[in-house]
Amino acid sequence: MERGTRFPIIEVSALFGAACGDDRERLVGEELKTAFEGNGMAYLRFDGESQDMLQRVISPAMQSLKAFFAQPAHEKQKSVCTELPPGVTRGYLAPAAESGSDAMEWKEGYSWSCEWVDGKQPSNSFEAYNVWAENQPHMQERLGEAFEFMHKLVTTLTKALMKALDDFTPDLESMCVAGKSISLMRGFHYFERDELRKATGSSPHTDWGFMTLVAQEDATENALQVYVNGIWENLPPIPNTLVVNCSDFLSLITKGRLRSPLHRVVLTSRERTSLVYFQYPGYDTCMPSTTFVEGMSILKDQSAGANGIQLSTENLPFGDFIARKWAQVNRVQ
Numbered sequence: 001m002e003r004g005t006r007f008p009i010i011e012v013s014a015l016f017g018a019a020c021g022d023d024r025e026r027l028v029g030e031e032l033k034t035a036f037e038g039n040g041m042a043y044l045r046f047d048g049e050s051q052d053m054l055q056r057v058i059s060p061a062m063q064s065l066k067a068f069f070a071q072p073a074h075e076k077q078k079s080v081c082t083e084l085p086p087g088v089t090r091g092y093l094a095p096a097a098e099s100g101s102d103a104m105e106w107k108e109g110y111s112w113s114c115e116w117v118d119g120k121q122p123s124n125s126f127e128a129y130n131v132w133a134e135n136q137p138h139m140q141e142r143l144g145e146a147f148e149f150m151h152k153l154v155t156t157l158t159k160a161l162m163k164a165l166d167d168f169t170p171d172l173e174s175m176c177v178a179g180k181s182i183s184l185m186r187g188f189h190y191f192e193r194d195e196l197r198k199a200t201g202s203s204p205h206t207d208w209g210f211m212t213l214v215a216q217e218d219a220t221e222n223a224l225q226v227y228v229n230g231i232w233e234n235l236p237p238i239p240n241t242l243v244v245n246c247s248d249f250l251s252l253i254t255k256g257r258l259r260s261p262l263h264r265v266v267l268t269s270r271e272r273t274s275l276v277y278f279q280y281p282g283y284d285t286c287m288p289s290t291t292f293v294e295g296m297s298i299l300k301d302q303s304a305g306a307n308g309i310q311l312s313t314e315n316l317p318f319g320d321f322i323a324r325k326w327a328q329v330n331r332v333q
């Protein structure tokens, strides 16, 4: 494990290709475990062939999103999806349409999930068809590939992590596979900081799901930050890496052994685009006990004006619980 920033950089090339075996997987798993037991955040570095693999997927997806966001507002509005169950997000997210706190989050976004192929159809209240902009011919293919890549990567990382956690049960890898149909990917376009508008990029929060991957645009200013010992530490963009963080569900199911870090995105003097993959456990997975935990966003009411009052999980299926969470951050008037 390398240390170039305050956060570990885990070399993951060993997980791909013919050379990958049990021992290499375990080593990556050990590094991920150490990172998640520490600050909960790490970089994943892709070298050699795996670097090409990453770039073949991430660069076109990033370009596609930038082309979409560069359009006039009335074009983007055509991809706003209004007929979705509460808490389900697909298609274009207009500026300031969402916030995890009472602050305005000055960004726009695009949400998608897995594509429904081979006659499979959404079967619960958190699964839904994607919405693709008709005038962006490559968007569906590129963003769809990015989703598949990220899901496979999280599954591989989880398998490696399980090896390092030794006798840990339940089977996290199966949970991850079962969660594919409700997992979510989002592209964000953060606007430039504007002194008149009191706004942030993303309010301080922990991610609600299982594990999160972030692709940051290269050569942008520091924007993503994590709270460590009372200080907001930067996670600068590093070429050929993804940021990975443990999320609330994984922290809960490991009884707090793995930590879900508090993080935020600040606005800078330049606009910024990011690609974020939120891996969830399966819809029917029962919410774990929460008696020992404090501070996680998943357990706070994030509705406007709710002041973060504590929620009860009432042994709910994860899918029901998470749909309620998404409904809380909706700020559309």
Ligand SMILES: O=C(O)CCC(=O)C(=O)O
Pocket (backbone or CB within 6 Å): 188, 202, 207, 214, 216, 224, 263, 264, 265, 274, 275, 276
């Ligand atoms: O855009 C980013 O860099 C991260 C965003 C984030 O933390 C989130 O949406 O949960």
Ligand SMILES: [Fe+2]
Pocket (backbone or CB within 6 Å): 205, 206, 207, 212, 263
């Ligand atoms: Fe986050």
